[in-house]
Amino acid sequence: MSFPISIHPIEKSRLSGVDLKHLTFGKEFTDHMLVADFYDGKWQKCEIVPYGLVPTSPSIYALHYGQSIFEGMKAVLDKAGNPMLFRPMDNFHRLNYSGKRMAMPQLPEDIFMNGLMELLKLDKNWIPKEEGSALYIRPFMYCADELIGIKPTEVFQFKIIMSPVSKYYNDPVKILVADKYVRASHGGTGDIKAAGNYGGTMLPMIEAKQKGFDQVLWMDAVEYKYLNEIGSMNVFVQIGDTFLTPDLDGNILDGVTRRSVIALLKDEGYKVEERKISIDEIVAAADKGILNDAFGTGTAASIAPIDLFGYNDKTLKVKPVAERKISNHILHRLDAIKCGNEADKFGWVMEVK
Ligand SMILES: Cc1ncc(COP(=O)(O)O)c(C=O)c1O
Structure with a gap:
């Protein structure tokens, strides 16, 4: 059985207020994000919730000691309007490779892949159609232990946020x-x-x-x-x-x-x-x-x-x-x-x- 993901969709999309034809790279974020929690030695829950501020303790370890990793990938639309991902499993494996080096827990494949698929189904309309544009996907994991002092850590959060983007560079x-x-x-x-x-x-x-x-x-x-x-x-x-x-x-x-x-x-x-x-x-x-x-x-x-x-x-x-x-x-x-x-x-x- 795959890891359960509970979905809490937004009431009203913010998309109508965003001009997908004129984007600045990495400034706009889609309606939803994925959030998964790890504590007591295992992944506990995974949810898709409206994108927004996350209450954070000022003592979380990632802020002080940088125990934090991320990935970057893109989705585009095919001619029929279906979202297409490019080599997503490569990003999944690299995330876990990074996590191993940073003494962070391995993320199960189904949280990453099923979470990504569900998010894309919800926020598909945010994928820009202009040439060179795409939906940039940012999976990331950080240590959320409330702790000062260099010690092994135990509490982690994995999240995925998504941002419609234009071309990164226009000139050589x-x-x-x-x-x-x-x-x-x-x-x-x-x-x-x-x-x-x-x-x-x-x-x-x-x-x-x-x-x-x-x-x-x-x-x-x-x-x-x-x-x-x-x-x-x-x-x-x-x-x-x-x-x-x-x-x-x-x-x-x-x-x-x-x-x-x-x-x-x-x-x-x-x-x-x-x-x-x-x-x-x-x-x-x-x-x-x-x-x-x-x-x-x-x-x-x-x-x-x-x-x-x-x-x-x-x-x-x-x-x-x-x-x-x-x-x-x-x-x-x-x-x-x-x-x-x-x-x-x-x-x-x-x-x-
Ligand atoms: C330091 C660094 N090198 C290379 C790359 C290119 O990697 P990729 O082609 O997987 O995006 C990236 C981007 O992720 C990067 O941050």
Whole structure:
């Protein structure tokens, strides 16, 4: 028997007050949210309730010590108007991978998947139809023990909220190569979606923006020599005819979009290498004029073309976006698979019935 989910629908939807054609990323939230409680060693109850403020004690552990993890995924509509999810089980498994590292309870699959399906059925009309828009889904779990002091914890909440979003980036992004701050180091939490991984990147991001860049390219924590990842994206470059992306060395997130792009590139017969990439290789490729492509991959931004990298005093220019036939084509295929316009031979999409 699957875990019971009690549903308390909203009396009046807020949707009529929201313009789904003109959205700011992550500012609007749908009518409902899922809430599940864990205490006394087990998941106790799971409910879908109207989205709204949650009474919270000022002493909850997540607020003080950052025991908090999250996921990010999207739903779009197919031509018939059915919601489609992209690789949701990958997000489910990654949530539990993050939870294990953060000493949090494993979430049962039926709370995640059935909860998601029920939420989407209720809030389906919030999925925007504009090209590049989607319903962004944010599952997250945090420690709700009322406790000050570093000790093992026992009370957790899992929630899912959803936000109709437009495109994340409208223009190719300018990337600053980190040379002062680090995001992750060996044995840390770089390969999970821990909330604290992001808090520490705010100051570097603000400083990068002040210098005219959109995001920071994180480098290895020892020599600032090898590429890690960008903000909330994995990074790819194409040198000559080979696509390169950093290998999963424990410091970067195993991105669902990264996996999908690698599979699509290989499907088309292109050479892809997952390995350590030094910044010197990128500098040499830009000097020789063979830095043919560079892009970030992530659920929010999909495939985001990189215009240039700022590294020390140098500007490493990538080939113009209009000439990047391969990544443009891969983006097109990825979008087509997500909304059911291309047959899904990989088994990636799940329709919400
Ligand atoms: C740090 C980081 N790297 C990479 C990604 C891309 O992962 P995905 O493609 O699963 O969204 C994300 C976004 O979730 C991220 O936060």
